[in-house]
Amino acid sequence: MTAATTTGLDVRAEGLTVRFGDTTALDGVALSVPAGSITGLLGRNGSGKTTLLSAIASFRRPTEGRVLVDGEDPFENERLMEQICLVRESGDVLHDERLTTNLEYFATTRPTWDDALAERLLETFQLDAAKKVSQLSRGQRSAFGITMGLASRAPLTMLDEVHLGMDAPSRYAFYDALLEDYVAHPRTIVLSSHLISELDRLLEHVVVLDRGSVLLTSDADDLRARGATITGRTEDVDATVRTLDDVTVLSEHTLGSTKQVAVMGQGARLTPATTSAVRDAGLELGQVELQDLVVHLTGRKS
Numbered sequence: 001m002t003a004a005t006t007t008g009l010d011v012r013a014e015g016l017t018v019r020f021g022d023t024t025a026l027d028g029v030a031l032s033v034p035a036g037s038i039t040g041l042l043g044r045n046g047s048g049k050t051t052l053l054s055a056i057a058s059f060r061r062p063t064e065g066r067v068l069v070d071g072e073d074p075f076e077n078e079r080l081m082e083q084i085c086l087v088r089e090s091g092d093v094l095h096d097e098r099l100t101t102n103l104e105y106f107a108t109t110r111p112t113w114d115d116a117l118a119e120r121l122l123e124t125f126q127l128d129a130a131k132k133v134s135q136l137s138r139g140q141r142s143a144f145g146i147t148m149g150l151a152s153r154a155p156l157t158m159l160d161e162v163h164l165g166m167d168a169p170s171r172y173a174f175y176d177a178l179l180e181d182y183v184a185h186p187r188t189i190v191l192s193s194h195l196i197s198e199l200d201r202l203l204e205h206v207v208v209l210d211r212g213s214v215l216l217t218s219d220a221d222d223l224r225a226r227g228a229t230i231t232g233r234t235e236d237v238d239a240t241v242r243t244l245d246d247v248t249v250l251s252e253h254t255l256g257s258t259k260q261v262a263v264m265g266q267g268a269r270l271t272p273a274t275t276s277a278v279r280d281a282g283l284e285l286g287q288v289e290l291q292d293l294v295v296h297l298t299g300r301k302s
């Protein structure tokens with residue numbers, strides 16, 4: 001799914017600390033987000049995702065450390081400001097104005113704005129542009145935030161839990177629209193979300209935060225390679241998994257006489273001994289879901 005040409009802005013954080021009084025929301029975070037990728041910003045409630053995105057968009061100043069976008073401090077940086085778009089669930093919009101007015105206003109601040117895409121997305125989400133934002137339902141408001149975020153085509157587009165409150169058909173319409181437009185117009189997109197399984201197919205890079213620190217930053221395929229699913233007859237799967245001493249079982253699902261177990265190894269990939277043992281037992285090895293890995297990684301320390 002790698003886009004043909006890589007454009008977009010990269011992000012680097014170094015020693016990034018943000019405190020709110022006694023609360024340390026981010027604690028010496030160091031990470032990088034590659035340009036021209038779709039990155040998932042994952043982590044449990046309160047892990048610091050919104051704070052990190054706000055610091056990158058320079059809505060919030062770091063207490064210590066720094067953020068660099070395209071190699072520069074984004075704070076009061078006019079060149080970068082028009083190239084960075086952060087859509088928050090709270091929605092930074094004019095609530096008492098019609099959608100059309102909001103779109104017109106947004107378009108004037110965004111050199112990369114695409115009117116036709118905005119029109120298409122309004123139609124996809126069945127949003128009435130004559131309505132005021134305050135007249136939209138929660139899910140419709142989220143869809144409107146997405147419309148503004150995607151139509152901005154900002155070289156760095158960050159969507160913070162934007163699809164909360166949207167029903168499943170609308171969420172899948174969002175994922176499809178995002179992917180289609182990203183392939184045609186590559187840019188850096190950061191998505192923060194709890195719905196990891198739904199985002200799995202979109203993500204090329206992942207950053208996992210845990211209580212204000214970076215637990216993991218990885219290419220998504222490298223992360224997937226750390227585990228696998230093992231599928232087959234229940235008794236065969238159980239017997240084989242019992243013999244594997246270098247894996248952790250992440251989840252188990254049984255359907256009739258068939259069982260699927262998701263496992264994670266200790267290294268960067270499963271060992272040849274493990275994969276041979278599974279194949280020799282006539283079982284199927286498949287791709288593990290990012291969700292299983294991330295839940296495991298973020299769950300074990302709590």
Ligand SMILES: Nc1ncnc2c1ncn2[C@@H]1O[C@H](COP(=O)(O)OP(=O)(O)OP(=O)(O)O)[C@@H](O)[C@H]1O
Pocket residue numbers: 020023024025043044045046047048049050051052
């Ligand atoms: N304005 C604020 N004042 C005080 N504490 C704050 C403020 N904003 C965030 N925090 C605290 O900072 C920590 C990180 O919050 P943040 O909103 O960044 O987490 P999050 O990962 O986005 O969470 P969620 O998934 O629940 O949205 C939390 O402990 C939160 O209570």
